[in-house]
Amino acid sequence: MRFVLAAAFIALAAPALAAPCGNDASGFGAWKQAFAQEAAAAGVGSAGLQALANAQYSQSTINADRNQTGVRYELNEFIRIRLGSLDSFANQMQRERNKNPNFYASLESAYGVPAGILLAIHGMETGFGRTMGNTPVVDSISTVAYDCRRSDFFTPHAIAALMLVDQGGLGANQRGAAHGEMGHTQFLPGNALRYGVDADGNGRVDLYSVTDSLASTANFLRQKGWQPGASFQEGSANFRVLNEWNAATVYQQAIALSAARLQ
Template identity: 85%
Template sequence: MRLAVAFALTALASPGLAAQCGNDSSGFAAWKQAFAQEAAAAGVGQAGLNALANAQYSTSTIRADRNQTGVRYALDEFIRIRLGSLDSFASQMRRELNRNPNFYASLERNYGVPAGILLAIHGMETGFGRTMGNTPVVDSITTVAYDCRRSAFFTPHAIAALKLVDRGGLAPGQRGAAHGEMGHTQFLPGNALRYGVDADGNGRVDLYTVADSLASTANFLRQKGWQPGQGFQEGSANFRVLNEWNAATVYQQAIALSAAKLQ
């Protein structure tokens, strides 16, 4: 703890220092020291700065980032690989729905997004919370913010992750996916900060709880243009909103087809 505080104060005392990206782990420590100044200027508090000081370069994140191939499957193949079948996946969705139907009804009342859409996303992203990732979020998001390939894109998300630590919505060692995606529906930290909802009323947004995560997902879709009471199949305005969640057409199609099974 003392080392982390000293680290933050040292960084703040060096106003001319700029965070320089890199392509391997050798410059990560220097980058963190410079980035602490940027983070503090952006409003990150001591807890977030401590988390940054303790962040480790994530080789698993870099390996995953370097080996991305994109989604290139036909729809039927994507459904087979990702879902098994629409019918079996819909049965899992229905079981989840029946655990707390009033909760899903309240989300549709508040945001206009039907249960089927939210359950399809929840199931496709993490298997309804079974697999939320094994990489510490602060490690992964600071690693890709440091990495020169997409530093500009990930830097705001790194700032957001540190702010979430400040607010108690992200534990410093909390684990997520390879690029900092977090919680039941795999929000990037910047989106969690902007669209996160404290659905259970405990005073903080925690996307590792089902209530906050699914309410935040519904809020995200509504803010992106979801039209309550309208259809969501391919060609509709609501289907186009799914592109905001995931840019792969087969992913959007699988969400819509799965959700339709619950209607």
């Protein structure tokens, strides 16, 4: 998922931007040195700081950021491009659920979010985990935190990514999407830190684990106001919660319509 389709971010308090932003790679090294002081003051430990020290400026991230066009498709065209068709996508969702139906039932019991919603998000974000991105998360999120266009937005997420490295929930070189979106459902790091769930009980939140990722997605939606057992079609309160996940109306519509096809 690209930035225009990214999971909704949390309102983390950004530190004062002492580290000087820039618009090309030339100042990235100096920015990292200054940002390391901010990160340490925010509580980032040695593993996270080492990951920052090793971070590389991601030109591919900047290229993707500069070339964004937004979502301008009509719903039918969006479904054709992203899903193929609602029926074929629903069949994929059904196959995924059949692998572990008790897991999806347990998520609905715990969070009130039905399997169809979670499977639709999983499939639309990463093709059920097949394409989670090719850019190291620390590189990409550090690059956009350094870039002057949206430093205030991405700086808290960069700090969160370093904290996740400290906690063992993110490898220093683990790969994600172009703007630092990570895991099976493409959480931004700040959202992973706040809403992440250790569903498999191994002592860490790992969004590259489908168990933790889907539980975290369900938790995110519930915390944003999801009402168990209520409608999620357009015009409902639950449909409005989908806006917290993704601001594109056609994306929200595709999630709701796909989820309704799951039997």
